[in-house]
Structure formats: structure tokens, C-alpha cells
Amino acid sequence: MFLWGATIGHLDQWFANGDHAPGNGGGVLVHDVLIPAIMIILAVRSRTTNPTGRSNELQLSGRN
Numbered sequence: 148m149f150l151w152g153a154t155i156g157h158l159d160q161w162f163a164n165g166d167h168a169p170g171n172g173g174g175v176l177v178h179d180v181l182i183p184a185i186m187i188i189l190a191v192r193s194r195t196t197n198p199t200g201r202s203n204e205l206q207l208s209g210r211n
Contacts, residue, residue, distance in 0.1 A: 154179040 157176050160166040169175075 148183075150179045150183050 154176065157171050157179065160171055166172075
């Protein structure tokens, strides 16, 4: 949530004040959007691949 809030701040500075500095757009802006999106995708994927919520180690150790 923090990084998406930072994205809103960067875009606000970009459009409202014309701040096109390298530290306000470009790679920083892409980073602020992609990192949380990737984390959410990975979290959803891990929940769908293992719907029981238990780790594979626990499932394997229970069989012995």
C-alpha cells in the first residue's frame, strides 16, 4: 500500500507541478507500481497452488 501511495504522490507531482525529475518518474515510478503487483500475484499464486495452507514439508513429514 505504501508504494502505491507513493505512486499517487509521484503522479500528482508530475501532473500538478510538472516535476519530470529522474527521481520522480521513470524507474522509480515503475518500481512503485510493479513491486506490489508482483507480490500480490505471488501471494495469490501460492494460495491457489497449496489451498490447504500447509507447507509441503509438513505434508511430507506426516506421511512418515
